Amino acid sequence: MRKFFAVLASAWLSSTIAVQADAFPSRPITIIVPYSAGGPTDIVGRLIADSMSDTLKTRVLIENMGGAGGTRGAGLVARAAPDGYTLLLHNIGHATSASLYRKLPYSPTGDFEAIGLITDVPMTIIGRQSLEANSFAEFVALLRAQSSKINFGHAGVGSAAHLCSLLLMASGGIQVTSIPYQGSSQSLRDIVAGQIDIGCDQTTNTMNQIRSGQVKAFAVTTFSRLGSMPDIPTAHEAGLKDFEITVWHGLYAPKGTSEAILLKMNTALRIALRDPRVVARFAELGTEPVTEARMSRDVHSAFVASEVGKWRTVIEAAGAFVD
Incomplete structure (x- = not known):
């Protein structure tokens, strides 16, 4: 009898999650950009939000919440309900915060679900x-x-x-x-x-x-000159050997968000990154969407983990801690 009720409860839970995912989204989605309006991460966020709104048939809004090197906004999303309606669009700072802030009240890898990478700027x-x-x-x-x-x-x-x-x-x-x-x-x-x-x-x-x-x-700061600004040399070729940094951006949901909602958001993001309007605007700004192979949730998760390790070495060597 207990086994019967356990199976019944499991089936009910699965059907409930499926219904919730089918109904999602039923109201506007807010993407928190943890920097001020008008900055580069804000620009990336607004470009994809417009396109995702068309796909999801609901408004995808950008809310700027700057301060504390991006950790204030990220902390809010880490504590948000895992229902898909509060998301985070962050850059490379999401990975480096794990080392810069020794008392960070959340884990950049443990308290978020990766939705997908967006661009390397x-x-x-x-x-x-x-x-x-x-x-x-x-x-x-x-x-x-x-x-x-x-x-x-x-x-x-x-x-x-x-x-x-x-x-x-x-x-x-x-x-x-x-x-x-x-x-x-x-x-x-x-x-x-x-x-x-x-x-x-x-x-x-x-x-x-x-x-x-x-x-x-x-x-x-790339190893190759940019097609949009070919006359500007790379720092590497101009004398600072192996100098390279690009600013990657990714989209995240709070930990515990259902797989069905994450898949729906990943699909909307992929469509946005193939949107000719987004591609053209990115090109004007000297960047482009990540390749199809880098758009998956698994690749995004693994990449963030690797970046946390990479920048920990640099930050600890410099002693550049915030707290």
Whole structure:
């Protein structure tokens, strides 16, 4: 009799989950972007949200929740109901937070369900228009000669720009003054205004300013030059050997979200990444969707775990802890 009721309960639970998944979504979905509006991660989020709204037949909204290097917004999603209505769109900072914050109140790998990777965005090393350097070699020489006077703006400890600064200092044997902001858009604004000296930001955020001549672009952070900006050298070819960092983005749900809902969200994300409007806009911003092989949930999960390990080595060597 007990076995009968156990089987009955299991069947009821399975049917209930199936019904819930079939009905999903029945109301708007909110994607938390843990950085300020107008920044590169926000731009990526809004592009895919528009396309996913069409597929899911409901509004997919972006809510910006900056602060604490992206951990404030991520923490909210980690604590959210696992019903598919509150998601997280995060970048490389999701993996590095595991090492930057020794008292992090959630696990980047244990408290989330991976939905899928989105894009790898190259970064550009830039400076104010009046900076006394016109090539990457001159840029590095200036930093080495005047390191105590040069300030580097970034979107807060643990942000992609902050990681780029750590890598730049380690690779170039230099030290600069770190100036944290609430988001990338604010630091970029002050570089354009000449209030701070240098920065390193994603092409999704810097392309327009570079093309209009509002900032100087000294290098890109990939091993190959970008087709959208072929005249800008790579940091690797310009003298900083093996210097490479790209900012990958992924979509997550709270741990415990049903497989059926995760599959539905992964499918909507795949459709968005093949949407000609999204592909074209990504190209304008110097990036592209991840390959089909990297769109699966399993690949996303494994990749995040590997990135946690990779950046732990860099962060611990630099002693760049937040707490």
